[in-house]
Amino acid sequence: MSTTNPAPFPGQRGTRRWLTPDEEAAWRAFRRMLVAVTERTTKDLSPANLSMPDYDVLSTLADRADHRWGLREMAEKMEWSRSRLSHQISRMQTRGLVDRLPDDTDRRGVVLQLTPAGLAALREATSTHLASVRRRFVDHLNPEELETIRDLADRIAEAPG
Amino acid sequence: MSTTNPAPFPGQRGTRRWLTPDEEAAWRAFRRMLVAVTERTTKDLSPANLSMPDYDVLSTLADRADHRWGLREMAEKMEWSRSRLSHQISRMQTRGLVDRLPDDTDRRGVVLQLTPAGLAALREATSTHLASVRRRFVDHLNPEELETIRDLADRIAEAPG
Numbered sequence: 636m637s638t639t640n641p642a643p644f645p646g647q648r649g650t651r652r653w654l655t656p657d658e659e660a661a662w663r664a665f666r667r668m669l670v671a672v673t674e675r676t677t678k679d680l681s682p683a684n685l686s687m688p689d690y691d692v693l694s695t696l697a698d699r700a701d702h703r704w705g706l707r708e709m710a711e712k713m714e715w716s717r718s719r720l721s722h723q724i725s726r727m728q729t730r731g732l733v734d735r736l737p738d739d740t741d742r743r744g745v746v747l748q749l750t751p752a753g754l755a756a757l758r759e760a761t762s763t764h765l766a767s768v769r770r771r772f773v774d775h776l777n778p779e780e781l782e783t784i785r786d787l788a789d790r791i792a793e794a795p796g
Numbered sequence: 797m798s799t800t801n802p803a804p805f806p807g808q809r810g811t812r813r814w815l816t817p818d819e820e821a822a823w824r825a826f827r828r829m830l831v832a833v834t835e836r837t838t839k840d841l842s843p844a845n846l847s848m849p850d851y852d853v854l855s856t857l858a859d860r861a862d863h864r865w866g867l868r869e870m871a872e873k874m875e876w877s878r879s880r881l882s883h884q885i886s887r888m889q890t891r892g893l894v895d896r897l898p899d900d901t902d903r904r905g906v907v908l909q910l911t912p913a914g915l916a917a918l919r920e921a922t923s924t925h926l927a928s929v930r931r932r933f934v935d936h937l938n939p940e941e942l943e944t945i946r947d948l949a950d951r952i953a954e955a956p957g
Contacts, residue, residue, distance in 0.1 A: 654926060658934045661946040665933065667875065668949035669830050675957065714828065765815060772826065773819045775952050781822040784948060788822075788829035791936050796836065 672771055679767035683760035688723055690764060693732065693749065693757040702749035705738060709747060721745075732756055833932055840928035844921035849884050851925060854893065854910065854918040863910035866899060870908060882906075893917055 654662065677687055685693070695713055696702050704712070710720040724747060727733045732753035738744030749757075776784065815823065838848055846854070856874055857863050865873070871881040885908060888894045893914035899905030910918075937945065 654929065654934065657939065657942060657946075658930075661937070661942040661949075662929055662933060664946040664949035664953065665833075667953040669834070670875070671953040671955075672826075673830070714831070768815065768823055769819075771955070772823060772952065773815065775955055776822070776948065778818065780948060781818060783944060785818075785822040785825040787937065787941060787945060788825035791933065792825065792828040792832040794832075794932070794936055 675771045676764070676767050679771070680760060680764055683756070683763055685756060685760050689727060689732070690757070690760060692720075692723060692727060693753055694761075696733065696747060696749040697754060697757055702754070703736075704747050705741075706745040706747055727753070836932045837925070837928050840932070841921060841925055844917070844924055846917060846921050850888060850893070851918070851921060853881075853884060853888060854914050855922075857894065857908060857910040858915060858918055863915070864897070865908050866902075867906040867908055888914070 673687075680687060680690060691713065695709060696704055706720060706724070707717060710717045713720065715723075724733055724735060728735060731750055734748040734750055736746040736748055738746045773781070834848075841848060841851060852874065856870060857865055867881060867885070868878060871878045874881065876884075885894055885896060889896060891913075892911055895909040895911055897907045897909055899907045934942070
């Protein structure tokens, strides 16, 4: 593995810590994969009129027995900021997919509730989406590779910010 | 490895091809990594007033000896659609980072040219960005893991659409 890298433009060599060719190739491949998987799964889901964030919100609510979740706790669970979740919910509320209810146990709190229309939309989209996740991701990896990618992904995602 | 999966909501079991728990865990970890790396590298670059697409465009132009590229060829190289690149260029043009020139060899063609301001912006951002790529991605992987992730990423990205 070489430890030098041609400068991508003149005059920038020497003082910076360039990536090695192997590091750069891995980073480029990683970014290509990221864009490809995101675009393809998004496109596969679009006939169901749902975005990936829509799907994530619906499935997270549906995972609960009562189909509801406090906004604060749900944002934590999804690893989204509360304001991002709140904006996303506003858009989905106008489409009748979720409701926003007062929280009986916390005057300033908000409870999110999956509506029957939201559940129906999720049900219609689920098999499409799972087939898409298989086709775009899972089917390209054997069990050992799935475990490897899970371990590396966990390590990278859990690195201190 | 179990091959069944509890249905995420009632009434949805049996007819669908659910992901196994291992597959689902790998997919979730993958998506967390994807979001984490994207958010962190974007945040690290923001003091330079550049987005990741800005940086990608500037560095792709700077890779060429004459700092210019035909729009069509550059879109292919970046694996972007031509309309996406064209919109991105319009935004960067108003900031003086790139120019759009007529193509002498093709009346309907467009040539993109890095401006001195664009090169200066890239130079200022490069060491920040490379340090960010190291900190958020490369430093968490040993050489063997880098090679593994590169192979898997290539395979997934190059799968037929």
